[in-house]
Amino acid sequence: MKFTQSQEAVTQGSDYVAGGINSGYRTGFKPHPLVFTSAHGCTLVDVDGNHLTDYVLGMGPMILGHSPQEVIDAAKKQLDVSLLVAGQTPTEYKAAKLLTEMVPSAERVRFASSGSEAVQVAFRLARAATGRWKMIKFEGHYHGWFDNVLVSVAPDMSLAGDALHPNALAATQGQEMSENIVVLPWNNADVIEEQLKNGDIAGIIMEPIMFNSGGVLPLPGYLERVRELATKYGTVLIFDEVITGFRVSDGGAQKVLGVTPDLTILGKALANGFAVAAIVGKKDLMDLIASGKVMHGGTYNTQSVSMVATLATLQLLKSQSPYKSIDVAGGRLMKELSLEFASAGIEHEIVGYPAVFNVRFDLKGPTEYRSAMKANRERYANFAFALLNKGIRILPRGTWFLSSAHTSSDIDKTMSAVREVLQAGI
Ligand SMILES: Cc1ncc(COP(=O)(O)O)c(C=O)c1O
Structure with a gap:
């Protein structure tokens, strides 16, 4: 996938917006901050025309998906x-x-x-x-x-x-x-x-x-x-x-x-x-x-x-109805991610709940900040970037947010991208 139009838009926008972004937390994403044109369900469309399956969900708020x-x-x-x-x-x-x-x-x-x-x-x-x-x-x-x-x-x-x-x-x-x-x-x-x-x-x-x-x-x-x-x-x-x-x-x-x-x-x-x-x-x-x-x-x-x-x-x-579908989609994702990491020989841990969970590599059982930071964060960030190139947007820091708009076919798409990335090696 190409993200060149985003890069250009951010560069041009930087002539007016300090740093081209309006929150300090929108930096640090590889390859660079993205510029989006629309968001519906769990799909973001960017200025390059890429359709991205979104597990960032506005940093968490969009539990019912984009534009419910x-x-x-x-x-x-x-x-x-x-x-x-x-x-x-x-x-x-x-x-x-x-x-x-x-x-x-x-x-x-x-x-x-x-x-x-x-x-x-x-x-x-x-x-x-x-x-x-x-x-x-x-x-x-x-x-x-x-x-x-x-x-x-x-x-x-x-x-x-x-x-x-x-x-x-x-x-x-x-x-x-x-x-x-x-x-x-x-x-x-x-x-x-x-x-x-x-x-x-x-x-x-x-x-x-x-x-x-x-x-x-x-x-x-x-x-x-x-x-x-x-x-x-x-x-x-x-x-x-x-x-x-x-x-x-x-x-x-x-x-x-x-x-x-x-x-x-x-x-x-x-x-x-x-x-x-x-x-x-x-x-x-x-x-x-x-x-x-x-x-x-x-x-x-x-x-x-x-x-x-x-x-x-x-x-x-x-009404509980959003949680029913999130439990199915997120529960399946947690299980299948773990199976794929295991068969790729990656030591990992998935912690949390179907609507919000965290994945870390090469570390198990941290109990606070200093031990949690011993996870292989660079390897995980490489995984996140490789997934982005397959059309799946996750946070490089390990958190996945699910919404009631994520369907089983979105999970299928995500898992086949994960398999391709792991086969290529991270
Ligand atoms: C746990 C926690 N508290 C407070 C905040 C700050 O909220 P806001 O960004 O709406 O000011 C955040 C934002 O990410 C958060 O994760």
Whole structure:
């Protein structure tokens, strides 16, 4: 496949758009960032005319596929009704009510316009509720691109320091660092307790399943113990379910793993491509927002078209019908990929759920960031690039996102491309 028109478009676009891309995370794809002309179902069409089967799905949001009829119909209808009213619409109450029925920790809801913003509300709430300032985050976990959380997400190992007491490392020039962020290794409850004993930790934020730095599940009993510790030491437990929410289940990872945090961040699959995120949580904490003691704002929060899209998406997810087809397609893909890697003699591990799983090469059983980074990431990135050349688009970092638009013939097509790539050797 050729991607020359994309390359040309990005180069020309760079005369106007800084770097030719509008999010720093759209770089790093081989051969170069692509330029798309349309997206329907699970198929992307690029400016070179390539049709690509998509497992990136907008970095996760498109759980119903690109342009699902029910969501698009609702959005089109709303375009003639209202766009932005700087007030409330009945739709946002319906969507919030659904969230409280679906997500275990959701007693109250506030909608935001991106996951990164919603995380900031959680930090404010944790600090206001406890009167403490320090927040614990974990190496390799991603919670958005703002200064106080873009810390030790993909740290340089030569600077990262002691494994049990990592250095908190900035990720970009111009970033304000504060002593109020404490970075710890994930999946180790003892190091958390050691910190909590100081009595100055306002909150703990984590991805309940680490998908941003290789797929790693919580060890048995880990989340339960963290829950107990947070309660014992009066610290707010925050699950960042921007990826896992509505992918691991209709109630997020917390529903499946059986541990309920105090606050949860939702985004991505919540609105199938519209710019909607939410912070949800226990009533007593969320009351701090209700009373105005903790400020949360945003011009575009609950924009009318986004809200009808959210409601339509949640209604579909609650009906369970998207999960039935994702379980079949994704389950089959996980099984067949594993068989093909095994017969090609590639040591590998596939971790996760049919709607979101991670594949790594030449490593099994990592429990946190540093061990997960020992996977053969270069070999995997070569595999991803070779698949792209066969018309299958996956993330070079190992995560696969499935949608209810992926059919058995899409899986057939994907698997025959995988076989060709593995036969040629990676
Ligand atoms: C776990 C997690 N939290 C937060 C975010 C930030 O969300 P947004 O990109 O909507 O700001 C992301 C984005 O990828 C994420 O994966």
